[in-house]
Amino acid sequence: MIEMEDxxxxxxxxxxxxxxxxxxVAYWNLWLLQAQATNDxxxxxTHGVLVDMTWDDVPRTRETGREHEA
Amino acid sequence: xxxxxxYVELTAAxxxxxxRAILSSGQAVVMHRLAVMSKDGAWILREDAEVMQHVLDxxxxxxxxxxxxxxxxxxxxxxxxxAHLEHRRGPLRLRTDFVTRPPRLSEGxxxxxxxxxxxTDPPVLGLEPLAKLKKTxxxxxxxxxxxxxxxxxEARSQLLFSxxxxxxxxxxxxxxxxxxxxxxxxxxxxxxxxxxxALEEALDAERRALIRANEKRLLAYREAMQAWTAVWPEVAxxxxxxxxxxxxxxxxxxxxGVLPWAPPDENGGAP
Numbered sequence: 295m296i297e298m299e300d301x302x303x304x305x306x307x308x309x310x311x312x313x314x315x316x317x318x319v320a321y322w323n324l325w326l327l328q329a330q331a332t333n334d335x336x337x338x339x340t341h342g343v344l345v346d347m348t349w350d351d352v353p354r355t356r357e358t359g360r361e362h363e364a
Numbered sequence: 365x366x367x368x369x370x371y372v373e374l375t376a377a378x379x380x381x382x383x384r385a386i387l388s389s390g391q392a393v394v395m396h397r398l399a400v401m402s403k404d405g406a407w408i409l410r411e412d413a414e415v416m417q418h419v420l421d422x423x424x425x426x427x428x429x430x431x432x433x434x435x436x437x438x439x440x441x442x443x444x445x446x447a448h449l450e451h452r453r454g455p456l457r458l459r460t461d462f463v464t465r466p467p468r469l470s471e472g473x474x475x476x477x478x479x480x481x482x483x484t485d486p487p488v489l490g491l492e493p494l495a496k497l498k499k500t501x502x503x504x505x506x507x508x509x510x511x512x513x514x515x516x517x518e519a520r521s522q523l524l525f526s527x528x529x530x531x532x533x534x535x536x537x538x539x540x541x542x543x544x545x546x547x548x549x550x551x552x553x554x555x556x557x558x559x560x561x562a563l564e565e566a567l568d569a570e571r572r573a574l575i576r577a578n579e580k581r582l583l584a585y586r587e588a589m590q591a592w593t594a595v596w597p598e599v600a601x602x603x604x605x606x607x608x609x610x611x612x613x614x615x616x617x618x619x620x621g622v623l624p625w626a627p628p629d630e631n632g633g634a635p
Contacts, residue, residue, distance in 0.1 A: 330403075342462075364599055364611045
């Protein structure tokens with residue numbers, strides 16, 4: 295009898311387990327590089343106590359629209 | 365041979381000479397070989413002035429700047445606040461986020477996290493505390509918890525963290541005594557006897573309750589930092605173009621008296 299499983303992540307994700315460390319790092323670095331394409335569209339925070347902030351909540355410079363950095 | 369990963373390299377730099385930082389959240393998920401799904405880095409730091417200074421030194425050498433958040437200072441981080449910095453490494457924008465009191469971990473659990481981290485290289489947050497951290501208000505984190513639970517070696521842990529009704533039913537068939545024992549910690553285990561539909565409803569309700577609890581926690585911090593957010597552009601202008609060490613001194617001085625050590629009724633991030 296075929297038994298179904300609840301799926302949480304894709305087969306591609308779970309294939310990380312079969313990679314060597316070098317393969318994992320290469321894939322990870324490539325993913326990070328490709329992900330730079332969406333930098334401007336990313337939410338302002340992905341960790342910590344500010345994760346529910348939107349760009350409307352973050353003070354930004356009038357001239358460039360970039361967030362203020364200290 | 366693949367280049368070193370920037371987050372692994374930063375973790376090694378933070379920990380040069382002693383254990384100071386544990387790689388957490390999304391990059392820890394990669395280290396557990398579950399998925400690459402986050403491009404920012406998060407670390408749990410030891411709550412110790414030397415640690416703050418060392419991390420600032422490492423980031424200062426890399427040209428990092430503060431983003432709006434708490435100063436990298438034990439007085440605020442002990443109140444559950446997070447500090448946020450950012451720098452560039454070649455084509456990569458690296459956001460680096462820090463806490464010393466990760467949410468939903470008790471003091472005892474945090475002690476165990478540090479003991480366990482001393483045995484891993486690089487230091488990476490373990491499966492169970494990572495699953496607790498992932499009880500956020502983002503739906504995608506519950507998928508991660510589901511897979512983390514499947515990697516947990518003990519049935520007890522799987523019963524406490526599984527997001528799959530099928531998995532829970534299978535576990536319950538073999539570990540009926542454990543289900544009774546753990547139902548006090550996870551009430552939905554009482555629904556195992558009612559079958560898959562009831563258990564799936566209970567999993568959905570549990571997720572919604574966790575999401576609401578986290579939203580309430582985040583709201584307390586957002587409200588407590590309103591005055592700090594308002595003065596941040598002025599603070600940033602004052603520190604603009606200064607090396608990070610000098611910028612840090614300004615950020616700390618300006619935050620004192622404006623950003624409370626902790627939000628009212630918040631006990632430092634513990635549940």
